[in-house]
Amino acid sequence: MATPSPLHEVHSELGASFTDFAGWTMPVRYSSELAEHHAVRQAAGLFDLSHMAEIEVRGPQAADMLDYAFVGNLANVKVGRARYSMLCNTAGGVLDDLVTYRLADDRYLVVANAANAEVVTTALTERAASFDVAVAGRSTEYALLAVQGPAAAEIVRAVSDADLDSLRYYASMDATVAGTDLLLARTGYTGEDGFELYCAPGEAPALWRALTDAGQQHGLLPAGLACRDTLRLEAGMPLYGNELSEYITPFDAGLGRLVKFDKPSDFVGRDALAARAEAEARQVLVGLTGTGKRAPRSGYAVVEPSGGASIGEVTSGALSPTLGYPIAMAYVPTEYSESGTELAVDIRGKSAPVEVVTLPFYRRS
Template sequence: MTATLKQTPLYEESLKAGAKMIDFGGWALPVSYSSITAEHEAVRNDVGLFDVSHMGEVRVEGKDATNYLQKLLTNDVTKLTDGRAQYHAMCTETGGTVDDLIVYRRAEGRYLLVLNAANIDSDLEWMTRHLEGDVCLTNVSAETALLAVQGPQAEALLQTLTSTDLTTIRPFRFQEDVNIGGVSVLAARTGYTGEDGFELYVSATDASRLWTVIMEAGAPFKLLPCGLGARDTLRFEAALPLYGQELTTEISPIEAGIGFAVKTDKDTPFMGQEVLRRQKDGALTRQLVGIEMIERGIPRTGYAVFAGEEEIGFVTTGTRSPTLGKNIGLALLDIRFTTVDTEVMVAVRNKHVKARVVATPFYKRKK
């Protein structure tokens, strides 16, 4: 692994745990520790531990912070109260997606934004360019580590390490200064796997200690350390978009199926509002759908999709689902061909292979 790659505070812990490291957007990150399938199944059935410290964290603070975020982001920040989180898109004037992100409201005028790792610099440039009012942006990515504990046993495992009643932290809520095994964290009931779980924001200097206490407590719960490979298959089965694939500056959040995070009727105008409103009101020309292969073949990212001889879109993500045992994909298709059970063709190695449009998400967690 080349020394020029950026390393998270948990790089050495990952190596000790047997991680297979890859170059992921300039970061040395674990793709897997045991196998992608084993780690995927651990999260679906038991619990997995992820190092996602490459993600970006930016504090947005000041008396005008709420109004600033209302103009910058698609969801309605005014609906947040202290200790709640909210999913957002940040868009261009033409409705393309600059990034998708989570906003945590810590107090009035104090927010924490969590950004995709590859977009940290470009997001900050965008946010700074549109900065107005009494608002301060502070990039705390380098001093912050992020561990994700995901799966049906996530709460039970972490509860053995804290006196805080974790049942009180409901989905998309968080609590600061939670003591997990002697380490103070911001504990959020959020994640990117389609399962229940927590994301733990911790000082970079305490990250190794936190990783160790969780790993040591994990044996009774069948905990496995998990890498980027399982994180991708897990999020894909749950049809959670990945920036750079389902979302780009050329793909709007409405096209990508996250219109629930776009409040086109909020009072404060925001970038891309008019375009997104028209799309919501029926002006969509293409839409992200699920596809399932009828004939043999895997719909890989970038493969063209056809209806007869007409090219109607492309695959954004595709693989063989570890949970379902089926070859499935997400594809951005011409709106005329997005009805469930519509038959389409995927160009797999220059051969047109039959598939059909199916409902998403492909997987929903057990309640």
């Protein structure tokens, strides 16, 4: 049985449509996913992300352990900052992409994708065996709300005295928002400025309503998972299970910059990733743009423009609400990956022309 969010009753009052997602019952949309998408790009959207998994790593060797567990350098993350990194297997495949907050010298909060909560917790526990640290799941202790969009700072500032001007991107602080003590982070998954608020589950409904009231004059709308997907796609952000998997390395996904071979410690997957970094790439993740209103979708075949054999596969695709034309991400052989290359996508038996473009599709000014 799917787990309801701590905000389930609030979503029901707002008329949300629900979907089962990674074992949770979450709002997919409220009235219009198109309106919700535009609200985030032009004003602000309020998201419930309580399905995300929070895992605490704490102890004298927490930094060393995470450097061993992840491909990135977590030891040099300063207290109050966060880092996007990846957890890989020994073959270099991605088990999850995650954000890790350093809350103190010996304490980190790892935030994993909901579908990978058990995999990440198990992997971190196993990799912690030879370190003086404790790994503990904390998901039941947190609800997670996100305010995303150009007006996000004004909205949060209206209900908090936190110094938002000093809170940089990928940083966090303890703060009081609408009378609720919480962890406030300037992070997000939409391509816009915004904040993620980690609070106690019981405090979430009152916090949601306070943010809604503060955002009313700015055009804030509640936003569901459907528009979150089109927002992250426009921003060229990967989704685990689509662009990332245990069979895809960070280098395949164009994220080889996250792998830090120069950190002093060894890490899981290092040998395989070093070999992959030196090898000639066989496939590359690219952006595709089309015309008209028929959008490529995940799993659709990418073919040569003449309608030949399949050369790749779409991982994510949609009609972009912001840009007004179809966009997609796909893995294609390197010889087809240059920007401007003309290809096609088989959309339900009909060939639709597309052009390879550099990611992201959208970048905020």
